[in-house]
Amino acid sequence: NAGVMQNPRHLVRRRGQEARLRCSPMKGHSHVYWYRQLPEEGLKFMVYLQKENIIDESGMPKERFSAEFPKEGPSILRIQQVVRGDSAAYFCASSPWRQGLNEQYFGPGTRLTVT
């Protein structure tokens, strides 16, 4: 059973370019979460999605960042016009749909470097 998959693992972008990060949840999981980790910090929640729905985007910066989880295909985190401060590790997690409290399973992350 494959885990959460993210690609690319490393991404280098120049300031002003766009970054697209992809996440495929674990098989059978219908909930996807994106987190960002800055150096020496914990992970910070960005957005929570189900298929074709954004459930909670309270952690997303107001500008330049967007996320989607289409009916078919992976979830995408998109950062437009990247700046140096966007350099971080971006982690995707997924959880199953079932009643009760559910843990989240994380992918290996995408390390974004903005030059």
Added chain:
Amino acid sequence: DQQVKQNSPSLSVQEGRISILNCDYTNSMFDYFLWYKKYPAEGPTFLISISSIKDKNEDGRFTVFLNKSAKHLSLHIVPSQPGDSAVYFCAASEGGGGQGGSEKLVFGKGTKLTVNP
């Protein structure tokens, strides 16, 4: 405002001894707590969790204790092994049963555990 705090950035223990990692939280709405282990350049790996209706949960060498009145939880690893050397993150959420998924996790900054042979 940091809602989940891990006040010890690092901890060093001898192989075979007990490792105790601590975590404090301020949000009384948190009712689900998790511990993750993270190696460099990898994603966090889920270790163990506990809901607020319990005060202890055990899984093999890992035990999590929750003290709701003190808003404190701890992870005990017994016996510690060199392979346990990693950064450990405490995380909390405000439930998630309603949507059937999981609410967002709030993480501490982590504690780097080193287990010496």
